[in-house]
Amino acid sequence: MNTELKFLSAGNQSLVTELGNTINNEINQNIRALTYSIEKNNIDGVIELIPSYRSIMINFDPLKLCILDLKKTISELYLNLKSIDLPEPKTIEIPTLYGGKQGPDLEFVAKNSKLTVEEVISIHSNNIYPIFMIGFTPGFPYLKGLDQRLSTPRLKTPRISIPEGSVGIAENQTGIYPIKSPGGWQIIGRTPIKLFSPNKLNPFIFNIGDNLKFTILSNEKEFYEIEEKINLSKENSI
Amino acid sequence: MNEETFEIIDGGLLTTVQDTGRYGYQKFGVPNSGGMDLQALKSANILLNNPIDSACLEITIIGPKIKFLKKTFISITGANISPKLNNKDIPMWQSIKISEGDVLEFKELIDGVRGYIGFMGGINVEKVMGSRSTYIPGNIGGFEGRKLQAGDILKSFCNNHINDMHLRKYKPLLYGHQHEIRIILGPQNDYFSAESISTLLNSEYKISLESDRMGYRLDGPVIKHIHTADIISDGSPNGSIQIPGDGIPIILLSDRGTTGGYTKIATVISTDLSKLGQALPGDIIKFKVITFEEADKLTISEREVLKSYEEFANKDEDKIFNIMIDGELIESNYTSEKIYSTKEKLPSPIISNSINLKTKIPKSGHEFDFKLEYSRKKLIDENKLN
Numbered sequence: 001m002n003t004e005l006k007f008l009s010a011g012n013q014s015l016v017t018e019l020g021n022t023i024n025n026e027i028n029q030n031i032r033a034l035t036y037s038i039e040k041n042n043i044d045g046v047i048e049l050i051p052s053y054r055s056i057m058i059n060f061d062p063l064k065l066c067i068l069d070l071k072k073t074i075s076e077l078y079l080n081l082k083s084i085d086l087p088e089p090k091t092i093e094i095p096t097l098y099g100g101k102q103g104p105d106l107e108f109v110a111k112n113s114k115l116t117v118e119e120v121i122s123i124h125s126n127n128i129y130p131i132f133m134i135g136f137t138p139g140f141p142y143l144k145g146l147d148q149r150l151s152t153p154r155l156k157t158p159r160i161s162i163p164e165g166s167v168g169i170a171e172n173q174t175g176i177y178p179i180k181s182p183g184g185w186q187i188i189g190r191t192p193i194k195l196f197s198p199n200k201l202n203p204f205i206f207n208i209g210d211n212l213k214f215t216i217l218s219n220e221k222e223f224y225e226i227e228e229k230i231n232l233s234k235e236n237s238i
Numbered sequence: 239m240n241e242e243t244f245e246i247i248d249g250g251l252l253t254t255v256q257d258t259g260r261y262g263y264q265k266f267g268v269p270n271s272g273g274m275d276l277q278a279l280k281s282a283n284i285l286l287n288n289p290i291d292s293a294c295l296e297i298t299i300i301g302p303k304i305k306f307l308k309k310t311f312i313s314i315t316g317a318n319i320s321p322k323l324n325n326k327d328i329p330m331w332q333s334i335k336i337s338e339g340d341v342l343e344f345k346e347l348i349d350g351v352r353g354y355i356g357f358m359g360g361i362n363v364e365k366v367m368g369s370r371s372t373y374i375p376g377n378i379g380g381f382e383g384r385k386l387q388a389g390d391i392l393k394s395f396c397n398n399h400i401n402d403m404h405l406r407k408y409k410p411l412l413y414g415h416q417h418e419i420r421i422i423l424g425p426q427n428d429y430f431s432a433e434s435i436s437t438l439l440n441s442e443y444k445i446s447l448e449s450d451r452m453g454y455r456l457d458g459p460v461i462k463h464i465h466t467a468d469i470i471s472d473g474s475p476n477g478s479i480q481i482p483g484d485g486i487p488i489i490l491l492s493d494r495g496t497t498g499g500y501t502k503i504a505t506v507i508s509t510d511l512s513k514l515g516q517a518l519p520g521d522i523i524k525f526k527v528i529t530f531e532e533a534d535k536l537t538i539s540e541r542e543v544l545k546s547y548e549e550f551a552n553k554d555e556d557k558i559f560n561i562m563i564d565g566e567l568i569e570s571n572y573t574s575e576k577i578y579s580t581k582e583k584l585p586s587p588i589i590s591n592s593i594n595l596k597t598k599i600p601k602s603g604h605e606f607d608f609k610l611e612y613s614r615k616k617l618i619d620e621n622k623l624n
Contacts (some may be wrong), residue, residue: 009424010506057473
């Protein structure tokens, strides 16, 4: 049985619908399904959806759509959620070069976790991480499923610039920086995969609900080979 | 046509290419961006008969200096930054004829914050994810994803009717330094006591210097939370008033992050976002709660204002011509995109048909060949005839 749907007012051109107030798999699956269902219905006047951990913000044109009608439509779609034919989530491989100059904090994470560097790499690359939300910067995935043994506090002083593709850990989260940005996460490695390519046909390689799987690159040569291949390709992953 | 139209001699404080915004990519973390005062941006386009969402220059407080490389038409709306063409004052809110070599510059700020310069046909930069708007933090859109600087050369979409353009005028808007901003409570108003909400509604807030296209931080009484300022991150509506742990309100605007983890006490209604776009640091804001019904009325009247501008802009004698169908005279308007009739009478007994027609615009002498497709509902009497 689905939890009850809750609507939150958000001005006259956005409506927030909340499916719960915790972060868990079931709620996030429902978010993914309802987002898919609303998008599939092409409701006239709906401009875009912003799904997050446990809610969806629906931006609409108030001249085309009455908020009461919108609430009614969303409630009906939610009741019929179980009957929709939801596509299987994709699992996207993120080849990662751990440690060295691409992962300057790997040794600190190992020390903090009382593990060896090899154990950290093995634990981090063994899990499959579902994407619960995308936000913060273009293409930044909020991932669930970091092994609690790897949980490490943020840097005391954030770095001014972290290169795009850097893989990091902050508390019990792991993530990837899609664009060069300042940040305080512990950087354990870097991927040559481009999470955000604004000028390519598909600027992003994943959607909310997809899974990420980190794989291990053994040396810089492999890293640069993949990077070059991606730069030459119309697509942005391998 | 796609020619170099103007060169930046001096970029001013913050001059960017903006259109009505980038939609459909917020779910991937890409902000809407777009003009901070969309009413003024759309008006600049209407003045030139451009599609309403064409790209303009958004200029901020200190205007740029621009040299034109070809003849064209421009319009200037929004903030009054004392525009001058070849050192002479020029009016705002109307279309202006430009010759090759003309120099446009701006002097002191009189009113508002952001001016819009429209170019006939609209600025031609590559669309990125469906929009020409510049988003500087992500280095995307506009001209190389950045603000304009000396030496930049930009193109615009050309329009063949350059000699047919008529000057058009609107009544200029004035912005001032006191702004009543209408809001709807939510999404997280239940994180605040009635007393805190009353503080928000009954206090004056001053726009602080920490204000930009992402949002305005306000100076004024602190808003206290009942328990916590933190929520599970969710979507950030345009115009939402975020209250972080320190209780200092921040209004989130065009370049805001798509999601955030702080409570949002209320959201500014769509029609008042343009007002905020013209509010200067130091200006005073007073919030007023309204209902959805009132917000709907304001949205409709805003659309009516833009529509009346469009109708006014279309009152161009050269663009009115008459066509005759079966002896029936139909006055029609020509725009760059469509031909439409101002009368709906169609010849009987035809229910739907198309005719190839030729027409001539009286003043300019332009001739058009076109196909008129028309249809109407069947009348009961005609059903009987069948």
